[in-house]
Amino acid sequence: MAKITRKKLARGTKLMPGHVSTPLTDAATQLTDIDISREQMKRPMAPFCVNLSLPYLSSDSRPAGTMTIPFALPPTQDFFATSLTPPGGKDASYDADLPQIKLKSVSFSFDQRGEPAAIASNFWTQSGTDTDTGTYGYSDQQGKLTYDDVTKLDIKLSLHEKMQMFFGDTYPYPLEKSLWTTVIPSPLLAHRALRHNPFLQPDLDITINPYNTLLFTVSCPGLEDSAGRYLTLPSIEVSLKFVCELMPRDSGSTSVQNIPVDGGSGEDKYGAKTAPSVTISTPSVSTALEADSSDGVNYNITTIDNEFRDKLQGGYDYYADTPPTEVIKDDAAYEVIAVPLYQNSAHGGISANETYLTTYPYTGTTASPKTNGLFDRRFIPLHHSYTIHHAILAWNWTPWAVLNATDYPIDSGAVPEFAQLAYIAALTQELQLQVGVGLGTGARGDNFDYEQIASLDISNPNNYDSTSKTPPWTTPDTTGAWDTGLIDRLTSTTAPPSTFLWKASVLAVRRKWNWELHSIPLVGTSSGAGYYTQGKPIFVGPGWTTTQDRTAIGTSGAPDTIGAEQWLEVRALLKPTGGTSLPLCPYQFGGGGIGDTPSILVGYGGCYVYLICKKHLTR
């Protein structure tokens, strides 16, 4: 218990030295033991946000105007505890000190061009309004304002949770509980003088189970229109604000990778804190109680006062450096950095047919597709220090209506009708996904290098075996080489993708799931906590002279970023493994390649990587 108490000086009590010195000594001990904890702070929590950026949402999503995005908020490694042997059937452990997480508010916005209007989509086809629009998604009305259609923008937002497959959830992996739902009625977006865009839902105070998966849904059915007045929500920004109790920061030469060896408090600190010297002198027995002497009342109170006057120290500065002395025990906080990948593709998602696939860069042309995979990366500059505890990939299989079509818009001689759709998870075993997280240095610098901090390498997304013709039609939920880091699967819409499975000599169609969560293991030689085997937490923060020396990362020894990391980089590569192009990856259930099938390579709206971190008090 951190709080201090004292004996009251009731009237008539004989004043003894202990009446004064004991509480002052206790107060000093709080400081010299670096024990100012969250329990004794008036503001014991820190905010963090799950910020989801979505370049657009159109009527080609399925269901029309709906996008779902899952995420997880697992405890940091020092609080992560489960009984293992994944997947399934295991329990999470809730430590008494596990910092509590609460959802506080939700901010939602999209771009209306500063007008009380809706934005016409590239599928706008209403006859009579223009002769150049059509069924191919190239309407020359796209991006324009339509004041008449803003009344269709009733937008429903919701947050659901479900048990993770890792802890026992089973096929078909449905959502379990609605945590929050609201509707932004269109009149709130249609007024000339006040529109609720950005919209805020404050004061939620919803407690979050850190071992569950959460799913945010935005749904605007009015984006679809039977008369062809199709609309879009461009530049959607969702910010789910949570608060979490403060927690101790990570330290130790063997407990944290890449942590500064030295700090403002001296050498060989590895993030450990140095206490100030705060001495309370107690008067000897039979000594008069004085004010100003070195054991006097005023002197001792002033000793404590000095620490508060100089303010209580903790946390890191801009250069990953610590103060010379610190007193705050809980100076770190939970953080999530949500990194989007494969977003904003030309057709909403990425499917295997050449006509659609080659809209994605580096994949060649329709006449000559290349063997290249689908590569994407994000560049995230570092301005503050973090320790990364988990990295989680949210992989998307959500189907969509290619070109917003209800029929087959392209000549079947050019693209088979079957291949003009995108509703089945990649029908081949020759696919490999590599996801990497790295630290980079060299932006406007003289040394350009990277250091890998997390890596995932999985293959064969449906666990197909074309020789043994598995999996059979009765088990759509098999696990295999694709699922070595599997945390969860989610069926998040009423129109999930399908999967083909073997049924005797033919095939059977079964429902798959929209999303998968995979752990991207941190590199490291010693074992850290987490869903699966991974390394210890990794410190990241731009250093300076004092903080350039770092502990090793993984097996590579001293980090190649030499304590001067400037950015985080997240990369993903979905590639063919058989020496062919993606469209020619062998179709599991017949001849030819998956380019002639409605194979989804990346689902509608793209994917996310979540970096689960501790951040620190700063500035």
Place this chain on the structure above:
Amino acid sequence: MSWNRNPRTITKEQFSTGTTIDGNRIDNALDDVVERVSNVPYGDLRKRWVPITYVAGWTPQAPNNIEAAAPVPTGEGTTSEQGAVFATHHWPWLRVRNIYTEVVKGTTGAGGEPVITNSYRLKGVRAPGVFPYGASESTATVPAFLAGVPIGAQYAWTRSWYIEKPSILDAIDLMLERDQADASDRPFKNSFLYADRVSATEQPPDGYDAEDNDQGLAIVATVDNEFALEDRNMADIEVMRKRFSINRDQFSRLPLPEKSDSVPTYTDFVPKPSVTTNCPATTLGGIYIPLRRLNIPIHQNARLRISVVIPSYDSDNRPCGWNPNDNSADFPWLQQKIHMTVTMLEEVTSG
């Protein structure tokens, strides 16, 4: 008497030699100490802010695979119907100028009815060579006012948030990623240069020389005016960067190779572009515009909007970096990959 410090923060009681020390005053002072240590106000923390990061970005459609400058979207036997590849959408880029020609045909406002509330929705982002209100069409004998039809265009990607608690806008980082110059398959190659003046229709904007560095990019952060929330003319500009030579903000001045195992080599991580099997793209490069240590306070209940504005020049100013001489000429948003990160600071909270 020598100077010495006295309690100032933790209690108002002071004790000095020659004055009485009575129980009540000591009691009050110790009460103050115990209360302060047991319930530390947030103002007592030297560092009491934490960062919040907003990441966005994407790889756009391949501009080099577009088979015609303008699609032919309907009709039997058209190239569209035959599966040709055209530029599809341009989300989230939207025209900055709101004008009746930017209203969907056949709907209210398309005929010039006065429905538009913010005719130029971003303050101060005008770019050389782009005239959002058009040019005067006066002649020697017939005076005319502004024609009203824009010359060139600007497109904005606007991200907006409701900032509930007092915050600090700490950083805006924008990267316009290009492929390295020596890569053979190189779809993203915006030169960020004006036209080369080879012909009369290949002119840089007035005041600029041939192939000068382009200055058409703008980054602006605004907070809506509390008393006129929807009047963009009244918005408060918190950050503005414009009229700068984009090419001066190179990500690196080093001669970075196309891939990590080419000289000069560097240490890369998996998947390695152009090194890992079937991994395309090249070493990270292009334009990096870091707006750091901004230290701009954002009041509570603010509506923060951060916009990136890019130009699309009129035909007289082409070809240029944003509008190259190929089938992607009309699509400046396809000439580079986009990465954008916004960092805010927010205080610790009581929950």
